Structures are given as C-alpha cells and as structure tokens.
Amino acid sequence: MNKPSNVVEMTPETNLGDNSTAAYDIEKIRADFPILSREVYGKPLVYLDNGASAQKPRQVIDAISEVFEQYYSNVHRGVHWTSQQSTTAFEGGRSKVAKFLNAPSENEIIFTRGATESINLVAHSWGRTFLKAGDEVIISHMEHHANIVPWQMLRQELGIDLKVVPIDDDGNFMFDEYENLLSPKTKLVAVTHVSNALGSVVPVKDVIEKAHAQGALVLLDGCQAVPHAAVDVQDLDVDFYVFSGHKLYGPTGIGVLWGREDLLNSMTPYQTGGEMISSVTFEKTTFKKAPHRFEAGTPAIAEAIGLGVAIDYVQAIGLDNIAAHEHGVLQYATERLLTIEGLKIIGTAKEKAAIISFDLDGVHPHDLGTFVDRAGVAVRVGHHCAQPVMDRFGVAATARASFGLYNTRGEVDALVDALEETRKFFG
C-alpha cells in the first residue's frame, strides 16, 4: 500500500493538539459554526467537504444579517446615510482582502463572483489584449476546469498554444518538465497553488521565479490555498492571484482577483456598464482605473462585507495555527484511512494541504458517498471538476475528504467507521 513518507506513525490516542489546548480551542471554534451542531439522519453532521465549500461562522452570518437589517443600500451612488454606510463597509471588505494577501494597494483587489469569474476576467481582459497566435500559456495537469477551459477558449479564438505540466504518480508537479516547457514564447503560467482533487501543493515560488526569468507572467489559482495557509502576494512576487470567498468560510457569490496595479490598468474592461466609467458621451467613453474598471454594475455588497468578516475570523485564529491544526488532522486521517483494507489514497505528494482523495476497492465512489452520508458524513464523490486528474490516475471518480479549521480527529474516526461498514456491506 502506498504510504506517504511524511506520515508519522501514531496511534489514535496520540495527541496532536486536536482537543482543547490554549493555542487551538477546537470546541470554541466549533461552537462558532451553528450548522456543526445539527444532526442528519439522527447522527451528528460530520462535514468533510470543505474543498467544495466551507461552512460559515456565526460572525459571518450575523454580519450579513446586519447589513440588511441596519444599513443596506447601493454603494458608490447615494449621498444618503445608508449608501455611505454601505460603501464604507463594502470598501472595508476590500481593504481586509488587501491586507489578507499583503497586497501593496487596495486598488488591486477586484471583487468577482468567484475564482471562475476571476480567471475568465484575466483571460478576457489580459489575454485578449496581450496574447496573439503562437504565444504559449502553461497550465498543469491538475487544474480545476475553471483554469483550463478559459485558456482553451482563447486557443480557439486567438490561436495561442496551451502547454500542460505533467504530474508524477504521487501527484507532484513535475518541475523539470515545467522548465522544459518554458520558452520565450511563454506569456503566462496559470497554475493552481493547491490541487483541489489531490491536495498537492505546487512549489509556486520556484514556478514564479522561472517564469519571470523567461519574461512570462504568473496567475495562481489560490482557491484551495487561502483557507489553509497565509498567502503573501509580494513575497511570492506573483502577477495575478484568484480565490473564492465561499471556500474561506465566507458567502457564495463573492470572489477575488488580485493583480499588479500597472497590469490591471493596462487591461481592457471585462464587462461594461455602470460604475466602471469616468465619463460617457455617445462618441466616447473613458474607463475608471482598477478596481472599478472591472466591476461593472451593482456588486455583491453584503457578500463582500461578509468575506471581510470571514477574513477577520480566520486571522483571529491565525492562519499558521489553522495550518498546524489541519496538518495534524491530515496526518491522522491519512494514517487511519490506510488501515482500511482495499483503500488507496490518490495523491501522495510530498507537500499536501488537508485534502485526501481515495478509492475503495469494490465500492464505486458514488455508492460510497450514499453510504457514508447515511452515517452523517459528508464527502465529495465524483471527478471534482478535474477530469484530467482522474484520467491521469485511470479512474472515473474518487471520493474526497477535505478538512477545514473545525474538523477533528473524532470526525476522522466517524469517516473511517462508516467506510469499514460500507466495505463490509459490499464485501
């Protein structure tokens, strides 16, 4: 059985700080998430589908209610009190995102509907302005469809080439192959920071350094990275960074595109309309600078404010503390899952975030999902919007447990028990 080398031997009793310690008060954290105390099918809900979307703490839920109950209005448009309040809170959300990513300027934070829209925005506004036939965009074999299809569309439209960095049998990004693909034709490297299907962490700093040495820009898909570790866009020296709010304990319908200010202001608008223009006459329209250039129309106001509160929430716990906690849960889960006969973990990269894809011999993932669901355990089954990854490992689908800041080793045990029972049922 393939066991990742970095997993330390431990017994279920080994304490990795899972239960209440001064540094990480898991019970207090769990109490912040109302949904975690509910039951499904008469069993406690064990929510292990954080990679798809994370649950929301009371603080975020309350903040959103407060917007609508206390001061809601459209932003940037009214001289009245509610509009001023809403605008201040909305722009406060932007400022929190900027600090969260250590962005040099708040103007570099563009609110979108989510990572999908952020990537489409770059493909549209940067790609159509700066790419031409024969230019190359490099992606990796473990991209989410959201970071594949927009580039394929540009290939069709502009005649650019798309190059794919392979992954090895453990799901590691193959750096040597990446270096071989880089050339003066490379204009953009668009890769995931952490794979949603495998959990692999991509060595993004080295990726960026090599890309820049060739004069190429780098876009990182940070959807699965920001909930698990602190990200500093200046330290990374990256050019574009995208993520979705809902995977970071924030609301749906809000996401972020961060881009270097000079780059953003050199790009054409994405959508056009209200809010994004300096002046309009029937002869000529001039556009505002970033971020407003890319935020046509009324934005997701309460959602942006909610995202800011979600960021406050994770920062109050501390991304480093979250990373340490999740790493403990990941190690424990890896160890425990491998005790199940016929269970194979898909994705055993050297460095992983708290995501485990697996296959259980003799049980199709879809049946597995239905069974563990009855035990109250929510896992994702399917191709995780990463079909090339499934093809690479020769499977149509996997089951995936993805952990968040509130998951415990007791919940891992619930998953393992449910899987043992499922295996027996199909046995």
Add this chain to the structure above:
Amino acid sequence: MFDELRDLYQEVILDHGKNPRNFRRPEDATCLAHGNNPVCGDTLVIYLTLDSDERIQDAAFQGQGCAISVASASMMTDILKGKTATEAKRLFEGFHNMCTRDDFDISQLSDCDEDAIDRLVMLSGVKEFPIRVKCATLAWHTMQAAVSGDEETSTE
C-alpha cells in the same frame, strides 16, 4: 448502521452490480448509444439488435458506473429482450414515473410483463435518494436514445 439502505441495495441489485448480465458488445447490434452522467463520471454504451418488426432480439451494454447504474443496465438488458421498441418505451416511462412521482399508480403497467415490473419496483427504491435517480435511469435514457438514433445522451 445502514438498515435504511437495504431497501435500495438489495442482494439482487448488488449481485447485478457485481456480476452484470449482457455485459458485452454484440456483433450484430443495429443501434447503439453512449450515455454519461457528468456528475459522477458514469459512462454506458447500450447496444440493441432490432429486427424488421422493431422487436428487440438482443440487448447488451458496456461501460462503468456505480452499483445502481450497472445493476439497472444489467436488469434492463434482460428485460428488453423480446420486447418491441414501443413496449420498451412504455416500460421506461413507467419506470421513470415510479422513480420520481409520488402519485405513480402501478396499475398503469398492469398489462406489462410481471417479472419486469417486479425488478423495476425494486430499483425504484432510488426514489428515496433523489440524487441517485439518474444512476437508475441512465441505462433507460440511453436505450431510448439508441432507439431514436441519438448516439450521445447525457442525464444532465
């Protein structure tokens, strides 16, 4: 732990899931269709051999999927042999309603083959698991597509 699941995952269904019948590609098939369920990655190919009276002489399938979708394809191919395309369509409609409608009345199918009805009733246990209805009906949708000459179909 899984008592409620026994209604759906009965021995017969598990057996068809593990040892599917008619799992082959007939040389003389007159029509076929590919079916896929993009949500879970299930893919099936249904092969039918129709004679000049539109009677199904042979039905078979290949592909991969969960226990429910494989069992459904396995049972369906058994059931269809000897039936006309019109009868097949009626069974499909009956089965679909069985899986999705509260007001389904089994007497609508009283003139159909009793053994076929029993099997379909067993599979219609997916009604309690709405997300799995597509698993049970994929083979039937694909069969219908094969009869009408659409080579690709999807449950989405």
